[in-house]
Amino acid sequence: MMNRLIATLVVSTFALAAAARAEDKPAKVTVGYLNLVNAQLVTKHLGLLGKEMPGVDIKYVKVGGGGDMLRAIAGNDVDFGGLGNPPTAIGATRALPIKGILVINLLDYVEAMVVRTDKNITSLKDLKGKTVAAPFGSTTHYLLLQALKDEGVDPASMKILDLAPSDIAAAWLRGDIDAAWFWEPNLDKAVKNGGKILITSGEMTKRGYPTWDIGVVMNAFAEKYPSYVEKFIKAECEGIDFWLKNPEKTAEIIAEELSLPLPDATRMMKGTGMVPCSKQLTEEYLGTSAKKGKFVDTLISTADFLVKQERLPKLLPRADFEAFLQPAYLEKVIGR
């Protein structure tokens, strides 16, 4: 019985491998993209991925936040995904079969903590006894806890709820929550309905807690179709270049993709930091294959924080985080 099972497995593996060699082209590529404002929307809107991969069925799946993206990756539901640094630290620590290949965006005021104007909240200390929401496991949940810790405010002194960004917006409109740290396009709905910004993720970057989103690829896909990883990066880089060179047109695209008024789309766009691909291989970001950049440090400090929060079992050695970042594909695209 067991033998037959193994035999079947072996045969089917060979068959798959043979098929892959014969084609060297995936039939379908699934891209999980985060529901936020970045150049992936441009790439998607302009169909840049399709141009790089003719004849491949490209499927885009919108994912609410990092926690859901981790589940999608663990369930092998996507080929490419995007993750903020906390979910990336979780994924790397739990040895998810993914590699970080590209900086999707840096998080500035596109993410922020909004507080209810009529509640007289002027500092984090005023949050005591209030109800605060954040999508657990995401960048903003991480920053919320980090900021509370820095100001010496006990998280247990308030009610911190786990809500998806769209649910936060709904709960805000109903008046169920007093404060929330989350991101555009939903953040704006709270600000426009009796909210004001208390602190942004960009300010936390200045305090030494940078947050960013990184593009990841499933290991199995990268091993099978390495050239398609490069094609993916190339398409995303074109999207980033378009974003940087054509801000007006980009704002129009975002407005259309997210069904937003143009001024809102423009503002949200400016709250997102875009790194041109040519600069991503510097010390500040991914670094090179030979010498990995500061993203490794951010991942380690994020993981360390999550370990102290008992969200992760143990802090892995630096080498594991370095191995997680793979600038090699981007290096090939840039031609270094």
Add this chain to the structure above:
Amino acid sequence: MSVEASPMDVPISTDRTRRGQPKLRLPKISRSFLLSSLTVALLLAAWTVVTEMGWANELFLPKPQAVWAAFVKTMTKGYQGATLLQHLGASLYRILTAFALACLVGIPLGVLMGVSGNARALLNPLIEFYRPLPPLGLYTLLVMWLGIGESSKLSLLFLAGLPGIVISTIQAVTSVDPVYVRAAQSLGATRRHLLFHVYLPAAGPLILAGMRISLGFTYTVLVAAEIVAASAGIGWMIWDAAKFLLSDVVIMGLIVLGLTGVVLDLTMRGIARLLMPWART
């Protein structure tokens, strides 16, 4: 599943006890208990072998020791600010409150619909319509209407439990032998007498069976109810741990949920036997 197998035979043996053969009870239980233990042991052994041999990715299927360690840690140190018992308490509070409400509303409603054809015709469309609705679909609407607090969670659990009780109460009442009713009427029973001395005692066992099913339904919706904006509860703990890929906590939570479900069901049976010794539950 396997754990549930053993109590299945209990009522039969209780019957025997009542007939005055208490000695038969022990071997009966231990036999079924042995068989059930065998299933559990086999499952545990398979789990251990698969994980020890490294056939399963530990991310998806952690070792039994890891799950046990997660259990001990959650019992003593807690998971995210609450110990396992506190999580369990929060969930049980939700389930039992919602279930009690479902019984308080469902049983009178069922009796009414069972006795009066008009009431049944009036209310049936409502119950038949929402009964098959998937709980998560219903939940989004409940959250919009009632907010993210306890009330939407309790309502979801309540709505999950209600139809089971109503439908089985209707069945119970309509299946009461008319001979009982006529006999009581010929002895001069009033409507009140009929309800409390004929309908309810005769329908009681079936109503209780419906309550057990309904408690089960309420239980299955628990995780869904605790996904939105909870900060304690077994369902929330499982959901939260999944976000951080803590599969040991997830599996531990599921085992606790399963065992608690069995205990709840056994308690219901115990109450049934106590209240209605004439019934074979």
